[in-house]
Amino acid sequence: MATVAELQVRAGRRAELGLLAVSWAIIVLARALVDYHADVLVLAELGWYALATGALMGGAHLLMRRYAANADPVLLPAVFALNGVGLAMIRRLDFAYAQYEGRDTSFGTTQIGWSIAGVALAMSVIFLLRDHRKLRRFTYTAGIVGLVLYLLPLVPGLGVEINGARIWISVLGRSLQPGEFAKIAMVVFFAGYLVTNRDTLTLAGPKFLGLRFPRPRDMGPLLVVWAAALLLMVYERDLGASLLFFGIFLGMLYVATQRISWVITGLALFAFGAVVAGIVFPHVRARYDGWLHALDADVYSSGTSYQLVGGMFGMASGGLFGTGLGEGRPDLVPYAESDFIIASLGEELGLTGLMAILALYLIIVQRAFRMSIGVRDGFGKLLAAGLGFALALQVFIVVGGVTRVIPLTGLTTPWLAYGGSSMLANWIVVGLLLRISDQARRSAQEVGP
Amino acid sequence: MNEPARRLSVIVLLLFLALMGSASWIQVLDAEELNQDPRNVRTLYREYGNFRGPIVVDGEAVVWSDPVDDPFNFQRTYADGPLYASATGFYSIVYGRSGLEQSENELLSGTADALFWTRLGNLFAGEQQQGASVETTLNGTLQRVAADQLGDRPGAVVALEPSTGEILAMVTSPTYDPAVLASHSTAEVNSAYEELVNQEDGPLVNRAIAGDTYPPGSTFKLVVSAAALESGYTPETELYAPEELELPGTSATIGNYLGEVCSPDDYMSLQDALRISCNTAFADLGMSLGWGVLERKATDFGWGEELDIPLPVTASRLPEDPNESQVAMSSIGQYNVRATPLQMAMVAAAIGNDGTLMRPYLVDTVRAPDLQVVSTTEPEVMRESMTRADSDDLTDMMVEVVNNGSGRGAQIAGVEVAGKTGTAETGRDTPPHAWFVSFAPADDPAIAIAVIIEESAGQSGSTGGTIAAPVAKAVMEEALRLDAEGDL
Numbered sequence: 001m002a003t004v005a006e007l008q009v010r011a012g013r014r015a016e017l018g019l020l021a022v023s024w025a026i027i028v029l030a031r032a033l034v035d036y037h038a039d040v041l042v043l044a045e046l047g048w049y050a051l052a053t054g055a056l057m058g059g060a061h062l063l064m065r066r067y068a069a070n071a072d073p074v075l076l077p078a079v080f081a082l083n084g085v086g087l088a089m090i091r092r093l094d095f096a097y098a099q100y101e102g103r104d105t106s107f108g109t110t111q112i113g114w115s116i117a118g119v120a121l122a123m124s125v126i127f128l129l130r131d132h133r134k135l136r137r138f139t140y141t142a143g144i145v146g147l148v149l150y151l152l153p154l155v156p157g158l159g160v161e162i163n164g165a166r167i168w169i170s171v172l173g174r175s176l177q178p179g180e181f182a183k184i185a186m187v188v189f190f191a192g193y194l195v196t197n198r199d200t201l202t203l204a205g206p207k208f209l210g211l212r213f214p215r216p217r218d219m220g221p222l223l224v225v226w227a228a229a230l231l232l233m234v235y236e237r238d239l240g241a242s243l244l245f246f247g248i249f250l251g252m253l254y255v256a257t258q259r260i261s262w263v264i265t266g267l268a269l270f271a272f273g274a275v276v277a278g279i280v281f282p283h284v285r286a287r288y289d290g291w292l293h294a295l296d297a298d299v300y301s302s303g304t305s306y307q308l309v310g311g312m313f314g315m316a317s318g319g320l321f322g323t324g325l326g327e328g329r330p331d332l333v334p335y336a337e338s339d340f341i342i343a344s345l346g347e348e349l350g351l352t353g354l355m356a357i358l359a360l361y362l363i364i365v366q367r368a369f370r371m372s373i374g375v376r377d378g379f380g381k382l383l384a385a386g387l388g389f390a391l392a393l394q395v396f397i398v399v400g401g402v403t404r405v406i407p408l409t410g411l412t413t414p415w416l417a418y419g420g421s422s423m424l425a426n427w428i429v430v431g432l433l434l435r436i437s438d439q440a441r442r443s444a445q446e447v448g449p
Numbered sequence: 450m451n452e453p454a455r456r457l458s459v460i461v462l463l464l465f466l467a468l469m470g471s472a473s474w475i476q477v478l479d480a481e482e483l484n485q486d487p488r489n490v491r492t493l494y495r496e497y498g499n500f501r502g503p504i505v506v507d508g509e510a511v512v513w514s515d516p517v518d519d520p521f522n523f524q525r526t527y528a529d530g531p532l533y534a535s536a537t538g539f540y541s542i543v544y545g546r547s548g549l550e551q552s553e554n555e556l557l558s559g560t561a562d563a564l565f566w567t568r569l570g571n572l573f574a575g576e577q578q579q580g581a582s583v584e585t586t587l588n589g590t591l592q593r594v595a596a597d598q599l600g601d602r603p604g605a606v607v608a609l610e611p612s613t614g615e616i617l618a619m620v621t622s623p624t625y626d627p628a629v630l631a632s633h634s635t636a637e638v639n640s641a642y643e644e645l646v647n648q649e650d651g652p653l654v655n656r657a658i659a660g661d662t663y664p665p666g667s668t669f670k671l672v673v674s675a676a677a678l679e680s681g682y683t684p685e686t687e688l689y690a691p692e693e694l695e696l697p698g699t700s701a702t703i704g705n706y707l708g709e710v711c712s713p714d715d716y717m718s719l720q721d722a723l724r725i726s727c728n729t730a731f732a733d734l735g736m737s738l739g740w741g742v743l744e745r746k747a748t749d750f751g752w753g754e755e756l757d758i759p760l761p762v763t764a765s766r767l768p769e770d771p772n773e774s775q776v777a778m779s780s781i782g783q784y785n786v787r788a789t790p791l792q793m794a795m796v797a798a799a800i801g802n803d804g805t806l807m808r809p810y811l812v813d814t815v816r817a818p819d820l821q822v823v824s825t826t827e828p829e830v831m832r833e834s835m836t837r838a839d840s841d842d843l844t845d846m847m848v849e850v851v852n853n854g855s856g857r858g859a860q861i862a863g864v865e866v867a868g869k870t871g872t873a874e875t876g877r878d879t880p881p882h883a884w885f886v887s888f889a890p891a892d893d894p895a896i897a898i899a900v901i902i903e904e905s906a907g908q909s910g911s912t913g914g915t916i917a918a919p920v921a922k923a924v925m926e927e928a929l930r931l932d933a934e935g936d937l
Contacts, residue, residue: 255453300488309488315475316483317491329491351476355469362465369458373451385454392461396468403471 011441012073013065019077020057027053027084030325034088037326038095053084056119064434068126072367072437078360079415079430083115083423085357086416088325089337089344096331107337107418114420118427125431132436136379139192146185149178153236166236167410179241180412180425184432187248187390191382194256198378202257237283240397240409244390246270251389255372256382291407307334308401308408311343315354315403322350337418339410342402357416358399365392368433374440384436387429493542497521502557502580502818504537504549507589510582512537512550512627521633530626532596535619535655536585536760536811539627543638548655549583549812550627552759556581556815556823563824567817579818586615586813586826588937591896594927595620598920604902605656605790608924610937611798611888611897613828614807616758617937618898618924619791621660625652656901658762662787663901666873667726667855667913668884669782671796673735674723674846676746678839680738684720684846690730691715696774703732703777706872706912720846724854726870728781735780740771743780749834750796751806752788758811765792783874790899793886798897799832800847801867801888804840806832848891856885858918861926865891868921870913872905880905885917889925895937896928 028050035041057080064071091108098104129135135142152169153159160168160175168175194201234242250266253259277284290304294312299305310333318328330336330344337344346354368388372381394411401408412422414429475483484492500523503510511533514523525540527533538548546554555561559568559580571578595606595618608618629641645653654660677686690711693702711717711727722730735743747753747767756762768775768785778784791809799806808831815823835843847867850856856868871884883902888894900920905911931937 251457255450255457258450258453295486312475313483313486313489313491315472316480317489317495318476319480320477329494332491346472346476351472354472354476358465358469358472362462365461366458369454369461372454378450381450381454385450385457389457389461392464396464399468400464400471403468403475405467405471 011070013061013069016064016073016076017061019074020061020080023077023081023084024050024054024057026081027087030085030088031091033325034092034095037324038092038099040095056116060119060123063123063126067130068434068438070438070441071126071434072371072441074363075367075430075434075437078364079427082357082360082415083118085345086341086413086418087111087115089330089341089348089416090418092326092348093331093337093344095326096329096336100329100331110420111418111423114423117420118423121424122427122431122434125428126435126438129431129435132380132383132432132439133377135188135383136192136195139189139196142185142192143189146182146189149182149185150236152178167238167241174420177412177419177421179236179238180421181428183241183244183248183390183394184387184425184428186245187252187383187386190249190252191379191386194252195378195382198256201253202259238410239284239287239407240401240411243270243397243409244393244411247393248386248390251393252382252386255385287407287409291404294404307340308404310334311340311346311402312404314343315346318347318350320351322346322348322353324348338412339398339417340402341413341417342399345416358395361391361395361414365389365395367437371433371437371440375436376440380436380439384433384440387433391426391429487545493545494521496558497523497542499523499558500579501525501540502559502582504533504553504557505582505584506533506587506592508584509589511589517633519633524633525627525631527626527628527631530628531624532592533587534624534627535621535657536587537627538760539630541630541638541642542633543635544630544642547653548760549585552757552761553583553812553815556583559818561823563815564817567819567821570819581818581823582816583812584814584816585811586610586617587619587811588617588928588931590931590936591618591924591928592620594618595920595924596622596624598923599900599902602902603650603656603904604900605660606898606900606920606924607657607790607794608896608898608928609794609798609807609809611802611894612807614798614809614831615813615828616791616809616811617896617928619657619811621654621656623648623650623652655760656790656903658756658758658760658789658791660763660789662763662765662789662792663882663884663903664784664873664875665782665786665788665793666871666882666884667728667782668793668796668869668871668886668899669780669786669788670723670726670731671800671843671847671869671886672747672750673731673738673743673780674719674843675750675800675835675839676738676742677719677734678842679746679835680742682719684842685718687716688719688722688727688730689715689733690717690722690727691733692729694729694732694777696777697736698772699774701774703728703781705729720849723846723869724849726850726855731780732777736773736777740776740779743776746835747786749806749832750799751792751832751834756791756809758791758809760811762791763789765789782871790901792899793884793901794897794899796834797867797869797886797888797899798894799834800840800843801891801894801897802840803837804833804835805830806834844891847887851887855912855914856887856918858914859885859887859922859925861889861922861929864889864929866922866925867891867894868918870918872912872914875904880907880911883911883915883917884913885921887918887921887925889929895932896925898924900924 090111094105094108153166158169160170167179254263278288286304293299294305294308325348328347330347333340365388368384372384398411398413400406414426501514504512511528515526517524538550540546540550557580559578599622606620632638692710693704695702705728752765755764765788775784779786808829810826814825817823844867851859851866851868855870859866859868866889868887873882883905886899888897898921900917
């Protein structure tokens with residue numbers, strides 16, 4: 001055993017405290033700027049906000065010291081910073097909607113509630129789940145739960161269709177996106193299933209055209225979940241989630257089996273599916289048109305690319321350094337507080353701000369992969385890599401859609417976009433990652449000198 | 450499982466690089482184009498958020514921005530909007546810009562490169578960006594006299610200073626008030642614009658420089674005379690001037706206005722032919738000179754060239770490859786000869802300025818908000834339209850027109866006025882356009898002017914001499930008075 005003093009330095013809680021202070025300063029400053037530009041800056045009110053966020057962050061930090069002392073010190077400050085910037089932007093949009101459209105919205109206040117709930121959930125995960133390996137016991141439960149969650153919006157009377165996608169359910173007057181939670185359940189299921197069957201998946205099975213295919217009985221459950229989920233996507237018309245789900249599956253399969261042939265086959269299958277969908281479904285074709293010919297006069301005037309081009313105009317007007325918080329017109333883009341919060345941030349914080357945000361995501365994701373390599377159990381490895389990759393892919397799909405790298409699909413931007421389900425689900429991911437990293441780094445210390 | 454996890458993290462890195470690359474493309478590399486896209490209303494909103502510079506006439510702002518408490522921050526305000534609309538144009542949140550508001554937009558809004566240091570200063574001083582002020586060459590008094598004289602008759606008046614090319618007056622009628630398009634209510638702007646567009650006489654058209662160009666009629670005989678003088682004719686050279694001239698290759702004939710007889714013996718001097726504006730004489734003259742000579746002379750006066758004054762000016766046109774009879778028609782300013790009122794004022798100005806055509810301009814000085822001069826327009830020779838000797842001869846011929854010919858309506862006591870009437874046919878059933886172009890004093894003109902009254906404002910029997918000449922006279926008189934007081 002190392003000495004207590006050594007252990008604390010290596011654990012990184014002090015580094016976490018320092019980083020938390022930086023992100024706290026960013027959160028409070030962002031809000032101060034928003035209020036100042038909207039001419040509603042009241043120092044006492046800002047003081048309360050500073051105190052409350054400080055207390056929440058400090059509380060989380062203390063809990064970490066007590067229950068996950070060796071967890072990754074970068075994760076929590078990075079996520080807090082993203083969440084705080086999102087809160088400031090959403091509050092700023094409330095002011096813009098009131099000023100320019102006479103719309104009285106309180107997205108900002110609601111989102112604060114969801115953020116607090118999210119942090120509480122992440123902390124409960126750390127408090128309740130002392131060892132991530134326990135989750136492996138729930139592999140099949142998670143698979144079923146994930147499926148049910150994906151299915152829920154299709155239940156008559158419960159599911160609600162909003163903007164052509166049937167991915168919401170209505171509970172007690174609130175709409176929830178169960179798909180956000182299903183994503184986590186699916187990662188748990190894949191991790192548990194793949195760690196058990198990876199040897200048979202890798203080694204057994206018939207060889208065909210130089211590729212070794214798994215035996216049907218190994219492949220069966222995976223195929224069932226995958227096909228079922230994809231089918232649901234078609235019925236729920238949620239292209240983004242479909243892409244995300246399929247990507248997570250491929251990524252984790254690759255990590256588990258190390259077989260690039262799987263990835264190639266999967267990508268080819270997906271490309272085929274994408275082309276067929278473009279031919280068969282008019283709404284998918286419209287998405288492609290809106291992406292490839294976004295600036296064409298007819299495509300734009302038909303409304304297909306109105307939102308995308310609006311976001312691009314916003315980002316272009318922001319330029320390198322942005323208009324400044326409260327100085328642009330992000331409200332001109334539909335759903336500026338949710339789908340297009342990235343464009344809103346690009347407009348007001350500039351390319352500089354957007355790069356910083358992307359860098360934060362990249363840091364979080366790379367830390368997750370770091371944990372995957374550091375943790376010793378296979379289940380933990382797959383879980384960490386799966387959660388990290390899920391996060392990365394979600395950011396890529398939504399930001400790529402807004403910046404025209406890929407067609408625009410509806411997914412939420414983790415911790416930034418307005419919306420309760422996404423906020424809660426992604427804070428749960430933070431809790432899980434912190435728990436795994438605690439294990440990973442503790443084991444590293446035990447092995448160390 | 451570590452190795453594939455590591456590889457997967459590299460793939461993630463590549464995905465993020467793609468995002469960063471495309472964000473850079475949108476926000477920096479392609480930003481300029483996206484910002485200039487007319488569908489991008491942010492650019493307009495941002496412009497309105499700036500303190501836009503004024504447009505100045507005679508040292509006083511006629512257009513300026515007033516701070517207001519709405520999302521646009523500033524209200525564009527037009528004093529004497531209808532009077533100066535031909536120059537200022539409008540500035541609308543819905544329909545964009547026109548006139549100087551458009552052509553000088555970068556200076557007015559403060560985004561021009563020339564204002565870089567001003568902007569930098571503002572940035573450091575923490576002040577709001579301000580636009581430059583644009584000072585026009587217009588003379589408010591002349592502009593008002595010209596507008597009053599024209600009244601509500603559709604037409605245009607353009608007055609130039611022959612020695613510099615400064616545009617002293619530019620009036621188009623009917624006009625409109627840019628203020629109604631400057632409202633910040635989209636609904637109000639839309640209905641006002643609809644009303645203007647649906648008005649049949651087209652108040653948004655700047656007839657002085659950019660409307661449908663007009664047939665110049667007999668005023669084009671000045672160009673034909675200049676071509677003749679250059680080809681060795683003198684004012685005394687005898688021309689064939691029959692009562693009716695047969696058009697080669699057709700059964701049609703050219704007659705004179707109201708079938709008048711030019712000369713009892715079918716012959717008259719060039720000078721007399723211009724004085725009474727004899728059609729048959731000039732038609733025959735044009736055919737003898739040949740199209741090539743006429744075309745070159747018209748080009749010397751500016752035909753075929755689009756100008757930037759800095760408002761865009763429609764090029765005046767000539768027929769392409771006309772046959773003999775078409776040359777005859779063109780020589781009296783009919784067929785496919787077309788000219789803007791500005792072009793005809795340029796003809797008068799060049800003749801008055803010893804044959805030298807100065808490039809016309811509307812913007813004199815541009816000043817930064819701190820009153821530093823950003824740019825001044827220097828007078829510039831556009832063409833040597835004719836020799837000094839020829840221009841002296843032509844001037845004398847034009848003086849005769851006013852003293853003893855068709856242009857008597859423009860006589861000013863104690864001053865020699867050089868002028869030329871025009872009555873341009875537009876169709877069998879519509880009254881002709883009434884033209885008058887002139888300059889005064891004839892020996893060293895302070896002003897050159899072109900007046901057109903469309904379809905003689907419906908007054909049948911009117912000619913350039915009876916209705917257009919008095920307008921020109923009033924403006925010239927005012928100009929001479931101002932010149933004597935040293936105010937021009």
